[in-house]
Amino acid sequence: MKPQVEIDLLIEFGAFFKEYEIGETIFCEDDLARFYYQIVEGGVKMININEDGKEYIQGYFCEGQSFGEPPLIIEEKYPATAVALKKTKIIKISKINFFSLLEQFPVIQSDFLKLLARRIYNKANTSKDIINQKPEFRIIAFLDTCKTRQEKEQIKYTRQEIANFTGLRVETVIRALSKMKQKKKVEIINHKIYY
Amino acid sequence: MKPQVEIDLLIEFGAFFKEYEIGETIFCEDDLARFYYQIVEGGVKMININEDGKEYIQGYFCEGQSFGEPPLIIEEKYPATAVALKKTKIIKISKINFFSLLEQFPVIQSDFLKLLARRIYNKANTSKDIINQKPEFRIIAFLDTCKTRQEKEQIKYTRQEIANFTGLRVETVIRALSKMKQKKKVEIINHKIYY
DNA sequence: CGGTTCCTTGAGGATGATCAACGAGGGTGG
DNA sequence: CCACCCTCGTTGATCATCCTCAAGGAACCG
Numbered sequence: 001m002k003p004q005v006e007i008d009l010l011i012e013f014g015a016f017f018k019e020y021e022i023g024e025t026i027f028c029e030d031d032l033a034r035f036y037y038q039i040v041e042g043g044v045k046m047i048n049i050n051e052d053g054k055e056y057i058q059g060y061f062c063e064g065q066s067f068g069e070p071p072l073i074i075e076e077k078y079p080a081t082a083v084a085l086k087k088t089k090i091i092k093i094s095k096i097n098f099f100s101l102l103e104q105f106p107v108i109q110s111d112f113l114k115l116l117a118r119r120i121y122n123k124a125n126t127s128k129d130i131i132n133q134k135p136e137f138r139i140i141a142f143l144d145t146c147k148t149r150q151e152k153e154q155i156k157y158t159r160q161e162i163a164n165f166t167g168l169r170v171e172t173v174i175r176a177l178s179k180m181k182q183k184k185k186v187e188i189i190n191h192k193i194y195y
Numbered sequence: 196m197k198p199q200v201e202i203d204l205l206i207e208f209g210a211f212f213k214e215y216e217i218g219e220t221i222f223c224e225d226d227l228a229r230f231y232y233q234i235v236e237g238g239v240k241m242i243n244i245n246e247d248g249k250e251y252i253q254g255y256f257c258e259g260q261s262f263g264e265p266p267l268i269i270e271e272k273y274p275a276t277a278v279a280l281k282k283t284k285i286i287k288i289s290k291i292n293f294f295s296l297l298e299q300f301p302v303i304q305s306d307f308l309k310l311l312a313r314r315i316y317n318k319a320n321t322s323k324d325i326i327n328q329k330p331e332f333r334i335i336a337f338l339d340t341c342k343t344r345q346e347k348e349q350i351k352y353t354r355q356e357i358a359n360f361t362g363l364r365v366e367t368v369i370r371a372l373s374k375m376k377q378k379k380k381v382e383i384i385n386h387k388i389y390y
Numbered sequence: 391c392g393g394t395t396c397c398t399t400g401a402g403g404a405t406g407a408t409c410a411a412c413g414a415g416g417g418t419g420g
Numbered sequence: 421c422c423a424c425c426c427t428c429g430t431t432g433a434t435c436a437t438c439c440t441c442a443a444g445g446a447a448c449c450g
Binding site: 134168169171172175 | 405406407415
């Protein structure tokens with residue numbers, strides 16, 4: 001996947017690399033944003049954990065994608081925690097260097113404008129789907145955002161992950177999925193979900 | 196309040212004005228975004244209505260603020276409907292003119308980058324608060340976002356509006372508020388909420 | 391003062407969460 | 421190769437909570 005910003009350009013702006021093990025925290029909720037982060041290899045999830053220990057997944061990020069930019073841009077604290085999903089290599093540059101990068105390359109600034117616009121668009125859609133709807137609707141909405149192609153494809157998320165995305169419990173997801181199987185809204189073969 | 200973009204500048208870029216009556220729709224969910232909208236006088240809410248007729252408020256916008264930019268920037272459909280809260284005067288320019296405005300004034304582009312970053316930041320916070328939490332937590336989170344000052348102030352939203360923001364029902368909001376009154380988390384005097 | 395709009399309360403029901411237990415598969419090390 | 425462990429999936433029973441429906445009261449406005 002094409003990186004958000006070219007690696008070589010980031011290096012010119014004083015970038016450095018860092019490796020994270022699976023499950024390792026990259027930054028924490030309420031930390032002040034100090035760096036621009038971009039994934040070179042691996043994957044990252046942004047999560048909130050409430051006082052009952054329940055996890056809510058704000059989003060997944062993969063190779064080439066940047067994350068945690070909004071708080072950096074407005075000089076705020078992170079609203080969520082970033083955790084490596086597997087062994088992950090990150091490239092990062094300091095806030096000040098990120099700002100001069102944006103200033104010197106209007107095209108890149110414009111790319112970020114589009115990126116943030118798309119993020120808001122997605123968040124508006126997911127929050128509308130999640131807030132009012134029944135479990136089945138929430139899951140369908142989530143599956144729709146997963147889909148990369150038109151044809152039926154296998155969903156690569158566990159039921160627990162679907163639960164954490166939709167704000168439901170695992171058991172509820174499982175029961176909703178079996179109902180959806182009966183209604184032919186999804187196929188389930190050997191525990192794998194096809195949609 | 197300082198306008199997002201100066202009125203005179205918008206006029207130079209071919210702006211025109213339009214007046215809306217209370218309750219009038221400015222654009223609809225699933226319409227293709229074709230204009231940049233900014234409020235000159237009045238107020239606007241962005242809402243989704245689900246199949247049960249239940250309303251979810253994505254956000255309120257007031258004098259000087261722009262709205263509906265993300266779908267415009269990424270050339271997508273609106274994820275929600277915009278409705279005038281009262282008699283409202285809007286200034287709008289076409290997509291193409293908006294793009295050349297951004298191109299010719301890097302400072303304005305940078306302002307929008309900050310604006311969108313703040314919007315994502317706010318949405319991340321509200322969705323985390325809404326998804327996992329009990330009614331009381333949702334309401335508190337909403338009241339926190341309302342607060343403009345430190346001291347106790349009167350909340351200017353109806354219970355129905357709080358319900359529509361938090362994804363709860365009016366009766367649930369009312370009952371939660373009375374509990375919160377007993378716990379001294381809010382004051383309620385003559386039906387008015389102080390927080 | 392009549393009509394809205396908003397607020398309030400109660401009863402009853404639906405539904406998702408919780409708890410507990412177990413099954414199935416995959417990987418690892420002895 | 422097999423025993424073990426760990427993660428993931430599954431099921432049933434029970435419970436708490438929020439929603440629904442219905443009805444009425446309070447405040448506000450022209």
